Amino acid sequence: MKTIIVVGNGMVGYKFCEKFVAKKDSEEYKIVVFGEEPRPAYDRVHLSEYFKNQDAKALEMAPAEWYAENNIDLIVGERVTDIHRSTKIITTAKDRELSYDYLVLATGSSAFVPPIKGVEKEGVFVYRTIEDLEGMLEYAAKIKKTKPNAKAAVLGGGLLGLEAGKAVMDMGLEPHIVEFAPKLMPRQLDSRSSQVLQLKLESIGLNIHLSKATNQILGDKAITGMEFGEDDVLDVDMLIISAGIRPRDELAKTCDLEMGVRGGIVVDNKMQTSDPNIYAIGEIALYNQMIYGLVAPGYDMAGIVVDQILGDSKSLMAEEIDMSTKLKLIGVDVASFGEPFMPASKGHSIIFENKTQHLYKRINVSLDGKKLLGGILVGDASDYSMLHQIYLNGMAIPEDPAQLILPATEGGGSFGDVMDLPDEAQICSCENVTKGQICSTIESGESKDLADVVSCTKAGTGCGGCKPMVKDLTEATLKSLGIEVKDSICEHFDLNRQDLYKIIQVKGYKTFNEVLDNHGNGGHGCELCKPVVASLMASINADTANKEYAIQDSNDRFLANIQRNGTYSVVPRVPGGEITPDKLIALGEIAKKYDLYTKVTGGVRIDLFGATLNQLPLIWKDLIDHGFESGHAYGKSLRTVKTCVGSTWCRYGMDESVSFGIELENRYRGIRAPHKIKGGVSGCIRECAEARGKDFGLIAVEGGWNLYLGGNGGATPRHAELFAEQIDNETVIKYIDRYLMLYMRTAKPLQRTAAWQERLEGGIDYLKEVIIEDKLGIAEDLENEMQTLVNKFECEWTQAINDPEMMKRFNHFVNSDEEDDNLVFVPLREQKMPEKWS
């Protein structure tokens, strides 16, 4: 058995292992991997996601067990220090010695720290590893304690620097980008696109400083500022250096491998170094006198070495390496492909620029106008996949190439259908998957849907940039085979939510079993279809969640929000956020009585946490006695209508936002919808109620209300769109009635209004035609249906505690009055919280 030692367990080092063990001859080799970092390889491309949840496991390329299962010895936290080529032995920092038959160097790169005076000060970081990020988070938390509006700068306005800028924003610090060049992303963008990007980034709060050379870092022990010139100083409390990378090639020096003048280990097209038993891949490999800092070429290199070691000598690295990339930087699409900057002697450029919308598109075409040579997209890269494919495959382009990038006009051409691509077109460049491979896995019957395609071909599992294209291709292929692409709700129904809505409405079904037996596929339902049917019957019949509680979703079943340890939180309704002192005191008394953790929610009401199942009815009895009712915080239904204080008190107020907010909240309370619904009413254009971040939002203006629809916060924040201007209270209610009812009839399960509206053909204009102009003639029906629901409203907690039969479910045990003995609470800032999950 031969031994392969892989030095470096980054993305490319891991990919080598993955590709190697997938080969059938791999069993004759033993792989030993050394990683310097304390954990197995993780996805460095998406490093900034670590700030969202600090879940290092989620970034892992594969868990430690994967290596063991594949008979790979993974040794982390141990650096290889020397290579003895004559004896084919390596030694490590822990004085381990190991001999090899083949050595694969995948040590990657480190952050380049420019020799600026003061870089060693506290609060100066590089952006490269999870440990770097942990250090930043800790430091940011520390400085924010004494200085809530602390600032942090990123040195370097390139691709990684902007990623780091996102990290700064996520940490809640005031973000500054400092770049030496006169433009952002100087390597990828031309001046105009760079300006568009800069405008966009500034509009979302980044402070950008260009043409700045940092002379020194100021501060005694910790950083307090950066000095650029004599009177040119930027005060900052933290600095992240992202000024480029340097190959980690120090091992090559210990054994005299041939190196480049500016670093990197020289390789040929077999990825072989000057020693035929040693290969180099990824960011230390100097191929064609270039270091390739992208993951896709690194993965290709890994594949070449696998083939070479296993004896496929014809597998060689391509002469030209595609450096096209598409990224989302701080939420902004940026892409470049082929030859982004092109001299006028080689071809013509066509440029579309719209600074008001922060859009820039440039394509470079050959002098004869027949071939696409490259381009740049900023602000909207939805055309990238198609343009990239046309470029890679040398496909013919339209007579007027401008059509490729001009915004689509009505009845406009559909140039660039995925199915027009040749079979060899590469769809996923990270995993090197072609269109032909995707189509054939579907045509052979191996893959039946998108999830199958992804697991069979691995397409879309790398950077994820190709996912929309893989989806389109999968759907188009299925369609071409005559297989209907279904959006059915689960395996138990061949129907989507909208179909089921109509069926339940027309047939008047009252139970889940009636629906399942008459329209299901013969199964017994599941956690997907049960809550959907429950919600539909509620939307249609105004049923509360007390009816048939076993088909309700986790929270609806017990009319409360299940929390981390299986206890519940309780939120009574406080319409519009208006509450009397007496009620406020009552809430406090009740929270004290049951020892509940208390917090004001994002929707300006009060949440009481830590209630056991047995306590829920007791707490609600007390709340109802004090005049409260269910707040439906547990339901896919109206949550709150957030209001600012409006003209009742505010000296700027244009109208009574609180009064109207309360009226709206009381109107739509309890109504079940595909997802939760939130409203907002602001008394003037200062918008203190943040109404444009809600499903429906109102802003008082001279002469009435402006109505905004389809906004939300959450993972994909979206501003609501202006729907009607200067309308009176009555018209507002009419329009919202129609809007919500249309949404409840046609949206997919768990689809917020924002996503529904975005995917609605015709968008906001179509909605105006249906809701304002009544193009479909259904406006009256929609209003009547809504009015019926409004009239039938009943507080489901009052209903529950008045019915002994319904109360039976609020016991932890059916054969004992005891409570769950598994609960452990720990103190937290004078309150309590559940013990942490181990």
Add this chain to the structure above:
Amino acid sequence: MNIVSNKYKTVKPENVKVWFKAAPTNVFPIDGGACVKYKDLQIAVFNFTRLNTWYACQNLSPEKQEMVLSRGMIGDHKGIPMVACPLHKKTFSLENGENLNGDLEAIATYPVKIEDDFVYVGFSE
């Protein structure tokens, strides 16, 4: 809290030594479950009315060690009767406890019998 999971071991019908009389059948919802206390164990018991079958398993979710499975929705995945954990919708076979949508360890299952409208759960000790 990890120690508790060791207490739950699948009991096969042939190994039942104690049939514990848990509760009358009518306290369990149709096509739903509730929790039964036996010594220091918490057992989720499900009345799978559509299959005219009763199932029992540990109430402890192996994912996060919380006592919640009895509050989950039941149904089937590709014909296998299952319960979905109410916390993150991990699904487990009610027949052999296997995690159907992930690679969590299997949960312990217990035999159930009905006599004179009473639910009995089988234990080995």
